[in-house]
Amino acid sequence: MGEMGETGAQGSRGTLGVAVIGTGRMGADHVRRINDVISGARVAAVADIDAGRAERLAHGIKGATAYTEPAAAMDDPGVDAVLIASPGPAHEAALLDAFARDLPVLCEKPLTPDAASALRVLEAEQKLGHRRVQVGFMRRYDAGYRTLKSLLDKGAYGRPLMLHNKHRNADTPPGFTNAMMINDSVVHEIDVTRWLLDEEITAVRVLRPAPTDNAPEGLSDPQLILFETTGGQVVDTELFVNCRFGYQVSCEAVCEAGTARIGDDHGVYVNTAGHWGGTITPGFVERFEDAYDRQVQHWVDATRRGEVEGPSCWDGYAAAAVCEAGVLAQATGDRVVVELIERPDLYR
Ligand SMILES: NC(=O)C1=CN([C@@H]2O[C@H](COP(=O)(O)OP(=O)(O)OC[C@H]3O[C@@H](n4cnc5c(N)ncnc54)[C@H](O)[C@@H]3O)[C@@H](O)[C@H]2O)C=CC1
């Protein structure tokens, strides 16, 4: 254990030594964030099954060691906490490794890619007897979503009846599948729906219009996803992941006495010869930069106080259960009911 472990996490002011698992796009961005943007933490170890990638990243960081095994990185003497940024199917093993060492974790979304594995993680955390995981649903740290949440919580426009979401990506990485459209992309709308409305999602439907010619063969893009909630609200999401023109995420809440919409900020509004308007961010890294920074700072601060806050394994499990229903709804065209276990005491 690093400095934090020697002094004790509770109330300690030591710098948090973080092992970053997975050094691809998000892992490398989180390493940069920990090194250059936020305070109170340092990268003590990185791990990637691609040894060269891990070594190249560790090379530029004083005191960081590269590993190929996540468990070996967690055993590094400088490590107090773990940030998991490997692909979703690798999360369960890394989470169980972290639990075996009782280390605090920030786990990128999705918690895991299916409900059964998410349930195993939920059960393993309960065996520890305390929460250890914050799930990387970073939209909860975005300024626009936070404002919308506080307006809804105050009942500013009365009871929310519907949400209209848009989620557009310019393009998809190689190997992106229809299931990933739900598990990797719509999982964000699943989380913001549950969080903004404070309700569970009870059923899912998916409509698949004729696909764009810009989508890779076999990808049904765009899709329209409909959720029903325990509160009787209906939520629609347009997901269009090969729209070509940039990255757009917005959410409009329709309430009894008004509507509130976020995500339309296009920066400076310009008038010039033959042109008017703003800009569109190219991708999620730019659109949600502040949210990622706030999310990681929040995790570091809570961990240094010996606390665990933010989206929990319950949120990760509930999202995985909705994703599973969504993938089935996508394949069959049916309305699929979401099956959830009763919420355990640890997450009440
Ligand atoms: N919050 C957000 O907006 C975003 C979150 N993500 C999430 O971040 C995670 C990583 O995504 P990307 O960085 O885009 O993927 P990526 O493919 O760019 O990087 C993943 C890295 O993990 C490594 N890896 C694979 N299996 C591993 C294992 N068992 N142990 C250690 N390393 C392993 C790969 O070699 C690769 O370097 C995923 O969970 C993804 O859903 C991704 C994009 C945006």
Ligand SMILES: O=C1[C@@H](O)[C@H](O)[C@@H](O)[C@H](O)[C@H]1O
């Ligand atoms: O999490 C993310 C990606 O994994 C996903 O592939 C994108 O569609 C999302 O916009 C992004 O936020």
